[in-house]
Amino acid sequence: MDIDPPLQVCYNALMKDEVEGKNGRVDDEVEETYEDLPVIDLGLLKMGNLEREKCKKEIVEAARNWGFFQVMNHGVPERALKALLYEQKKVFYHPFAQKSLGNFLNLGGTYRWGNPLALSPSQMSWSEAFHIGVLDVSSLEEHVTLRSTMETVAKKFGSIAESIAEILGQSLGIKWSYFKERCEKGKSSLRLNRYPPCPFASKVYGLIPHTDSDYLTILYQAHTSGLQLMRDGTWFPVKPNPQYLLVNIGDLLQVVSNDVFKSIKHRVVASEEDERFSFAYFYCPSEDVMIESCMKPSIYKQFSYKEYRQQIEKDVEKTGNKVGLSRFFLHHVLDFNLLNE
Numbered sequence: 001m002d003i004d005p006p007l008q009v010c011y012n013a014l015m016k017d018e019v020e021g022k023n024g025r026v027d028d029e030v031e032e033t034y035e036d037l038p039v040i041d042l043g044l045l046k047m048g049n050l051e052r053e054k055c056k057k058e059i060v061e062a063a064r065n066w067g068f069f070q071v072m073n074h075g076v077p078e079r080a081l082k083a084l085l086y087e088q089k090k091v092f093y094h095p096f097a098q099k100s101l102g103n104f105l106n107l108g109g110t111y112r113w114g115n116p117l118a119l120s121p122s123q124m125s126w127s128e129a130f131h132i133g134v135l136d137v138s139s140l141e142e143h144v145t146l147r148s149t150m151e152t153v154a155k156k157f158g159s160i161a162e163s164i165a166e167i168l169g170q171s172l173g174i175k176w177s178y179f180k181e182r183c184e185k186g187k188s189s190l191r192l193n194r195y196p197p198c199p200f201a202s203k204v205y206g207l208i209p210h211t212d213s214d215y216l217t218i219l220y221q222a223h224t225s226g227l228q229l230m231r232d233g234t235w236f237p238v239k240p241n242p243q244y245l246l247v248n249i250g251d252l253l254q255v256v257s258n259d260v261f262k263s264i265k266h267r268v269v270a271s272e273e274d275e276r277f278s279f280a281y282f283y284c285p286s287e288d289v290m291i292e293s294c295m296k297p298s299i300y301k302q303f304s305y306k307e308y309r310q311q312i313e314k315d316v317e318k319t320g321n322k323v324g325l326s327r328f329f330l331h332h333v334l335d336f337n338l339l340n341e
């Protein structure tokens with residue numbers, strides 16, 4: 001059976017171009033188990049002062065020490081999460097010829113698949129996605145149930161992101177409304193991901209290693225494993241738990257915090273048997289917002305969010321990879337490891 005979207009065609013073309021011995025992804029060491037990723041009970045934020053402070057402290061510690069953590073009692077009903085998984089499946093199961101039309105879902109340019117700019121199989125993601133601006137969700141006129149489930153999830157995930165950003169900001173001495181002001185009319189988005197089973201699972205990623213280009217991300221990965229994060233140079237699997245949401249620090253918060261909080265590299269490995277779904281909320285400012293450190297001396301130059309996105313686009317076009325924050329180091333401290341990846 002043909003694979004939809006036509007990832008195999010893309011893969012075959014890349015394999016043809018590859019120099020022998022260089023094909024396929026790099027197989028780094030992966031730890032077998034991962035029990036320690038913090039789990040934070042957000043229910044405590046609704047309790048007395050003591051519990052609230054304890055929870056805030058745990059969030060700040062997890063963000064400092066891990067950059068990636070899980071939250072429970074997050075207030076998003078399980079039926080809303082399941083409903084979006086169901087709705088996203090229905091959308092993905094439309095034939096490729098429809099999905100790839102510019103105006104599918106009445107929205108332009110929201111559908112992504114593989115990586116049209118990949119120069120080798122290791123830069124190719126065996127997945128497809130809809131990346132929809134939160135402010136555009138209301139344009140999904142004909143897709144009533146998709147729209148309403150996305151609206152529910154976006155609203156809930158957005159307020160979780162806002163609360164966590166506020167707590168982290170306060171720990172740095174930033175005004176409580178700092179992130180809210182920058183993101184209210186901003187570019188936050190929801191990304192629906194589908195990872196089809198892959199006949200060459202050892203050769204490509206489901207989603208190539210990357211950091212997120214936002215303040216922070218709220219992710220739901222439901223039941224199927226595949227997500228891994230990089231810690232101290234080793235990849236660790238993140239065990240799925242349908243009760244939990246995952247939170248990870250993005251590049252912009254790394255800059256604002258002057259590296260107190262780190263944007264953690266993560267990836268999804270491909271699977272020969274399993275189809276996998278996930279969805280993510282990216283908490284982002286408006287394009288004109290300046291991204292700058294709240295501490296001196298700053299590690300990074302100031303840049304606008306728009307500049308950051310444009311730089312990423314340019315780098316991906318040229319090299320197949322996002323270079324990311326090292327482009328904006330002050331004093332031209334270039335991280336050649338990152339550049340050469």
Ligand SMILES: O=C(O)CCC(=O)C(=O)O
Pocket residue numbers: 191193207212219221227266267268277278279280
């Ligand atoms: O599917 C996942 O678990 C991760 C998705 C992700 O990292 C992303 O969409 O940026």
Ligand SMILES: [Fe+2]
Pocket residue numbers: 210211212266
């Ligand atoms: Fe990500």
